[in-house]
Amino acid sequence: xxxxxxxxxxxxxxxxxxxxxxxxxxxxxxxxxxxxxxxxxxxxxxxxxxxxxxxxxxxxxxxxxxxxxxxxxxxxxxxxxxxxxxxxxxxxxxxxxxxxxxxxxxxxxxxxxxxxxxxxxxxxxxxxxxxxxxxxxxxxxxxx
Amino acid sequence: xxxxxxxxxxxxxxxxxxxxxxxxxxxxxxxxxxxxxxxxxxxxxxxxxxxxxxxxxxxxxxxxxxxxxxxxxxxxxxxxxxxxxxxxxxxxxxxxxxxxxxxxxxxxxxxxxxxxxxxxxxxxxxxxxxxxxxxxxxxxxxxxxxxxxxxxxxxxxxxxxxxxxxxxxxxxxxxxxxxxxxxxxxxxxxxxxxxxxxxxxxxxxxxxxxxxxxxxxxxxxxxxxxxxxxxxxxxxxxxxxxxxxxxxxxxxxxxxxxxxxxxxxxxxxxxxxxxxxxxxxxxxxxxxxxxxxxxxxxxxxxxxxxxxxxxxxxxxxxxxxxxxxxxxxxxxxxxxxxxxxxxxxxxxxxxxxxxxxxxxxxxxxxxxxxxxxxxxxxxxxxxxxx
Numbered sequence: 001x002x003x004x005x006x007x008x009x010x011x012x013x014x015x016x017x018x019x020x021x022x023x024x025x026x027x028x029x030x031x032x033x034x035x036x037x038x039x040x041x042x043x044x045x046x047x048x049x050x051x052x053x054x055x056x057x058x059x060x061x062x063x064x065x066x067x068x069x070x071x072x073x074x075x076x077x078x079x080x081x082x083x084x085x086x087x088x089x090x091x092x093x094x095x096x097x098x099x100x101x102x103x104x105x106x107x108x109x110x111x112x113x114x115x116x117x118x119x120x121x122x123x124x125x126x127x128x129x130x131x132x133x134x135x136x137x138x139x140x141x142x143x144x
Numbered sequence: 145x146x147x148x149x150x151x152x153x154x155x156x157x158x159x160x161x162x163x164x165x166x167x168x169x170x171x172x173x174x175x176x177x178x179x180x181x182x183x184x185x186x187x188x189x190x191x192x193x194x195x196x197x198x199x200x201x202x203x204x205x206x207x208x209x210x211x212x213x214x215x216x217x218x219x220x221x222x223x224x225x226x227x228x229x230x231x232x233x234x235x236x237x238x239x240x241x242x243x244x245x246x247x248x249x250x251x252x253x254x255x256x257x258x259x260x261x262x263x264x265x266x267x268x269x270x271x272x273x274x275x276x277x278x279x280x281x282x283x284x285x286x287x288x289x290x291x292x293x294x295x296x297x298x299x300x301x302x303x304x305x306x307x308x309x310x311x312x313x314x315x316x317x318x319x320x321x322x323x324x325x326x327x328x329x330x331x332x333x334x335x336x337x338x339x340x341x342x343x344x345x346x347x348x349x350x351x352x353x354x355x356x357x358x359x360x361x362x363x364x365x366x367x368x369x370x371x372x373x374x375x376x377x378x379x380x381x382x383x384x385x386x387x388x389x390x391x392x393x394x395x396x397x398x399x400x401x402x403x404x405x406x407x408x409x410x411x412x413x414x415x416x417x418x419x420x421x422x423x424x425x426x427x428x429x430x431x432x433x434x435x436x437x438x439x440x441x442x443x444x445x446x447x448x449x450x451x452x453x454x455x456x457x458x459x460x461x462x463x464x465x466x467x468x469x470x471x472x473x474x475x476x477x478x479x480x481x482x483x484x485x486x487x488x489x490x491x492x493x494x495x496x497x498x499x500x501x502x503x504x505x506x507x508x509x510x511x512x513x514x515x516x517x518x519x520x521x522x523x524x525x526x527x528x529x530x
Contacts, residue, residue: 025320027320027321027323027347028320028323030324031323031324031327031331032327034327034331035327035330073312073316073395074397076397076398100316100317100318100319100323101311101315101316101319102315103312120319121319121320121322121323122322122323122325122326122327123326124326125330125331
């Protein structure tokens with residue numbers, strides 16, 4: 001995994017990358033942040049699709065956001081709409097879906113749209129970190 | 145004689161009659177409309193025997209607008225059908241002669257099981273009055289019980305079919321706390337700070353409790369309706385309970401929920417069936433609001449009657465469909481998404497509670513379903529001599 005590190009610095013500490021978690025449940029954002037923070041990622045949070053779009057369009061996030069982890073069932077702008085926006089406007093930022101509802105048709109459709117992974121809660125920390133690492137690899141390749 | 149009885153209210157009676165149990169009102173292209181009313185002559189019926197058979201028949205016939213219940217009598221003043229009749233404002237009589245004389249009775253229905261009753265009735269009635277007794281009335285009693293069992297089965301089947309649509313909501317609400325539990329438990333494996341350990345252990349306990357509550361709600365909702373037909377039901381609490389269940393079937397995130405409850409109002413009926421009615425109405429209302437909107441739940445007492453309103457600001461129901469929405473197997477949902485029995489069952493449950501249900505709808509502005517329950521019947525019996 002080390003070979004895919006972005007290796008930029010945040011607050012004087014080395015950071016593996018910047019990840020945005022989009023989920024309406026604060027508890028989910030909390031555990032994802034906890035898991036990824038331990039693995040050396042900086043984690044930003046958004047509680048719905050609209051907030052996520054605001055976040056990615058804010059300041060340096062346009063350039064420095066590495067991975068987006070997105071729920072599907074959310075208020076305001078839901079996951080499907082948000083993912084469509086990200087794919088259209090930020091095609092180089094890899095997306096991981098983290099949803100509570102396993103839906104094969106939706107998973108197939110989203111993976112065809114270029115989503116890196118379709119994860120169904122509950123997901124073990126190692127699996128989540130591996131998925132983020134794969135997304136980071138894709139991000140690195142996009143920069144080449 | 146049996147052929148004179150209507151087979152169902154829906155077959156003979158226009159559904160939007162003013163005192164019907166399912167009325168419709170819609171507005172499309174600025175034109176408001178209501179179904180036309182066709183007058184039907186009523187059959188004047190007297191019931192002899194107020195035991196279980198007489199009570200069930202009274203409940204059934206009371207729902208039919210083509211029947212005018214002249215009264216009911218029983219030798220036993222404590223017979224359950226007499227109390228039921230008082231609740232329904234049907235006159236009760238101590239003496240048989242008082243009931244079947246001077247009331248222009250078209251049909252006497254003998255549910256006493258007394259083999260001598262047929263002769264007594266024929267002596268006391270004119271040739272113009274039909275009498276249903278003996279094996280014919282037993283057959284009728286069997287049919288009433290069968291119909292009642294079928295209705296209960298249909299309601300339960302439709303409820304179970306609807307629970308299938310809860311899958312997404314249940315998965316969402318179960319898997320989110322499970323994700324929290326898993327994430328925290330993994331963290332605790334190498335967490336050394338005792339305060340953090342305690343805090344996260346508490347979070348795990350809370351998450352387990354939330355998950356358990358979901359299972360409890362759904363187990364309770366999916367069970368067969370209890371036989372408590374005449375329980376006192378606190379309406380506001382039942383609406384809140386229904387809202388909690390409905391959120392498994394439909395996402396409420398983009399719905400503004402407004403409640404206008406009159407405190408401390410109650411109706412008599414089957415609490416499980418009424419919960420099902422409210423869950424269905426709320427689910428339909430939210431499904432009508434594809435892009436969000438306002439769901440309004442309102443309870444009031446109006447002129448002694450209890451009124452419940454469920455309103456949405458959704459797409460509305462077109463005038464050509466509104467007359468059909470209470471029909472069995474009628475649905476506007478895609479195949480596999482609706483049984484077409486929801487509103488039909490709602491109408492039947494409200495019928496059994498002696499209430500009415502009406503819908504008013506405006507295309508593009510939304511729909512309001514209004515259920516009106518009659519006030520509690522007075523306890524005194526004016527037909528009995530003091």
